[in-house]
Amino acid sequence: MNILVVDDHPLARLGLSSSLAHVTNIENIYEASNVSGAIKLLSHNDIDMTLIDLNLGKEYGLEIVKEAQRLKISSKFVVLTSSGKMSDFTKARELGVEGYLLKDALVEDIIYAIRVVARGKPFYDSELVNCNFKKKENDISQLTARERDVLVEIGRGLSNIEIASKLLISEFTVKKHVSNILGKLNLSHRTEAALYINNIDTT
Template identity: 45%
Template sequence: MDIVIVDDHPLVRRGLASVISMQPDVNFAGEATNGEEAMRVLEEIRPDLVLIDLRLADESGLDVIKMARSRGIDSKFILLTSSASREDFLKAEEVLVDGYVLKEALPEELLFAIQLVYKGRKYYDPGLMEDKMRMSGKSPTDELTPKEREVLIELGQGACNREIASRLFISEFTVKKHVSQILAKLQVADRTQAALYANAVGLTKYEMSVD
């Protein structure tokens, strides 16, 4: 997996390069400090994935992403930012970024996001996902039934449907129905994001893995 880093702070670029180099299947393929440099690097390397800062001096990382896509660059983009504002998050969704990670994230969280996005899934920082869901004024977990909440906790612990069925003394078919309802109520795409949510709001702690 070839990754390019776009950030106007040298120390940030070096730190990110160090983090991604922890993975044997990840190659730090290039870097850029602004939109113009980014276009040159992306057109030359055509990386699998780009880690890009939301704010690049006087530029927006979102504008760089839009420009890259208009030029036929089909790399996946993970937006890195210290901003957790609703406005920035909504703008990122409009541009259809593949991932949105806060700079305060732990290295293992960033690596998990990279692997998830590379496999074709979306990744939103769990804290941001919780803020997004609280826009209605209450927690999405309030909508869950007691049994759905139990299933969500099991998801957060990484249990498969068979394990959940055994632990909660219900059928696998019933587990699947509960999982479907949980995804709908939490407004998440898959059980991995549901597990992330469970961890973000303190329902459980678990070891993250990507199948």
């Protein structure tokens, strides 16, 4: 099986490619950082599966799927992204994307998803499929202003270190805020927090 990894971050591509290099049945791994590069590789190589990040700098990863379909390129597509927006998930499914995982998934889960999709079955992150969060205003109003700031950055896919740098607070303080957020909103982990903030109306 030949796989194409599309991500605009070199380290992310390298990390994923290195993890997949030792997987049985994966023969060749190609890499691209943008839409045009991905389409070029898909057009000139027999690629069985394409792993796509949605945020490719100023480009949108699903454009690869649209263009591949227009050119009648045969490849299965799996989205691997930090975006927890249900709108992105919905668009991907409407385009017929065979798989959709969040980037905080374990390598083992990614490999499992690849094998499931390779067998002709869809694989969608359970956190997205079962997303039934409360949307009552009093839920979000339980948070302090700073906790809401942290929650918004979690929704944008930032790490604790990145949030600390952006909000000019310590990483320890960020961790404390994250813990408070999860407790107040009755969530289990930051993936749920990201999905929560990306799928409620906070206006």
